[in-house]
Amino acid sequence: MPEIVPFKAIHYNPELLKNADKLICPPYDVISPAFQQQLYNSSPLNAIRLELPMEADPYQAAALRFADWLQSGELQHDLTPAIYPCFQTFEDNDGVSYTRCGFFAAMRLYDFSEKKVLPHEKTLSGPKADRLNLFRKIKTNISSIFGLYGDESKSADRVMKSFAEANEPLIDAQFQGVRNRMWRITEPSLVAQFQQSLRERTVYIADGHHRYDTGVNYRNERAAANPSHTGEEPYNFILTYLANIHDEGLLIFPIHRLVHTLASFDITMLRIALEEHFTLTDLHDRAELKRFLDQEPSNYTYGMVTSGSVVGITLKSDPETLVDSSRPEVLRDLGLVLLHDLILGQLLGISQEAMAKQSNLLYVHDDHEVFEAVESGKVQVGFVVKPTTVEQVLAVSETGEAMPQKSTFFYPKIMTGLVFNPIG
Numbered sequence: 001m002p003e004i005v006p007f008k009a010i011h012y013n014p015e016l017l018k019n020a021d022k023l024i025c026p027p028y029d030v031i032s033p034a035f036q037q038q039l040y041n042s043s044p045l046n047a048i049r050l051e052l053p054m055e056a057d058p059y060q061a062a063a064l065r066f067a068d069w070l071q072s073g074e075l076q077h078d079l080t081p082a083i084y085p086c087f088q089t090f091e092d093n094d095g096v097s098y099t100r101c102g103f104f105a106a107m108r109l110y111d112f113s114e115k116k117v118l119p120h121e122k123t124l125s126g127p128k129a130d131r132l133n134l135f136r137k138i139k140t141n142i143s144s145i146f147g148l149y150g151d152e153s154k155s156a157d158r159v160m161k162s163f164a165e166a167n168e169p170l171i172d173a174q175f176q177g178v179r180n181r182m183w184r185i186t187e188p189s190l191v192a193q194f195q196q197s198l199r200e201r202t203v204y205i206a207d208g209h210h211r212y213d214t215g216v217n218y219r220n221e222r223a224a225a226n227p228s229h230t231g232e233e234p235y236n237f238i239l240t241y242l243a244n245i246h247d248e249g250l251l252i253f254p255i256h257r258l259v260h261t262l263a264s265f266d267i268t269m270l271r272i273a274l275e276e277h278f279t280l281t282d283l284h285d286r287a288e289l290k291r292f293l294d295q296e297p298s299n300y301t302y303g304m305v306t307s308g309s310v311v312g313i314t315l316k317s318d319p320e321t322l323v324d325s326s327r328p329e330v331l332r333d334l335g336l337v338l339l340h341d342l343i344l345g346q347l348l349g350i351s352q353e354a355m356a357k358q359s360n361l362l363y364v365h366d367d368h369e370v371f372e373a374v375e376s377g378k379v380q381v382g383f384v385v386k387p388t389t390v391e392q393v394l395a396v397s398e399t400g401e402a403m404p405q406k407s408t409f410f411y412p413k414i415m416t417g418l419v420f421n422p423i424g
Contacts, residue, residue, distance in 0.1 A: 010078075050420075090178045120407075135214060140422050141238055145209075146410060148390070219235050233424060237421075330396050337404055367384050
């Protein structure tokens with residue numbers, strides 16, 4: 001159902017793209033101040049200087065810099081509208097290699113009420129105001145949203161892979177262990193196959209909810225100010241990376257929970273409280289915990305790591321009696337909801353506000369970090385969780401509900417700086 005169109009991308013010139021690993025960066029919302037400085041130091045042309053400038057007026061700085069790079073030729077416009085396949089090759093935490101295949105296109109913006117594009121997270125006003133200021137000044141999508149669609153026939157995947165086998169990539173860049181390769185497809189008959197693959201599909205936002213909401217707000221703002229608005233102007237579309245949910249390289253990594261600075265934390269009392277509703281299995285190490293989580297079919301299975309102990313936890317009680325009854329059924333089925341409502345909330349006394357502010361709770365992507373943080377004494381207890389599944393993301397999206405904070409980590413992030421989309 002969502003309309004996608006080829007677009008005339010702006011990108012670094014071919015000479016600069018030979019060293020694109022120095023030019024690309026992750027999206028703004030995963031960049032710490034220290035990492036921001038590191039990216040600044042990597043190149044005076046790194047996309048961080050557009051995505052997240054360090055100047056006092058970041059929006060004006062980004063706009064002036066973008067115009068300067070275009071005028072001096074560091075950036076250039078493609079002359080022909082194109083679809084841009086992008087493959088990311090990476091390894092998971094256990095060293096297994098994957099390649100996720102997707103493509104960049106300009107996707108028409110829809111209100112969520114139209115049910116053509118669906119979210120699974122709530123958005124906050126602060127990040128949306130920040131991105132809207134950038135949109136207004138630079139009039140370009142600097143980073144893309146990440147959307148999922150379901151096509152069991154894999155028609156677009158076959159087109160991309162066939163084209164990639166026969167053509168050298170426009171970009172081949174390594175960044176933090178991930179190989180990013182991008183091609184450009186302009187042939188109308190091939191572009192039409194990409195469009196057809198989305199014709200009867202819904203797009204689910206995997207990443208970039210704030211950017212998508214900002215795109216809708218910017219479209220509405222521009223349309224209201226344009227007496228000749230037709231609906232076909234570039235601001236009616238947003239830069240989107242689309243991947244098939246049936247792609248073998250589409251992975252969601254878990255986001256583990258670390259509990260710290262609780263005044264009344266007592267591991268003995270926590271174990272006693274857990275035993276009322278859970279079966280507790282004492283384990284030896286990270287490897288045994290990983291096997292435990294892999295083998296347990298229940299969504300309500302976790303690992304608990306404390307100083308000197310590793311415990312597997314599986315629910316034995318009826319989850320219906322333990323999860324907030326006001327939550328919709330699709331959320332009550334999520335293991336993270338039970339973890340937050342019962343273990344973190346009721347048993348450990350961490351409020352929803354404290355979770356949101358990370359007053360007593362931190363989030364990490366690698367279970368190695370859980371063990372290291374506990375061992376160092378920085379945290380009191382770590383909870384290792386199973387990854388959210390793509391099916392769960394889609395189910396929640398379909399109902400219009402939102403998942404708990406930090407429910408999904410689609411890895412790797414879509415790199416900023418591969419292509420930019422002018423929106424006028």
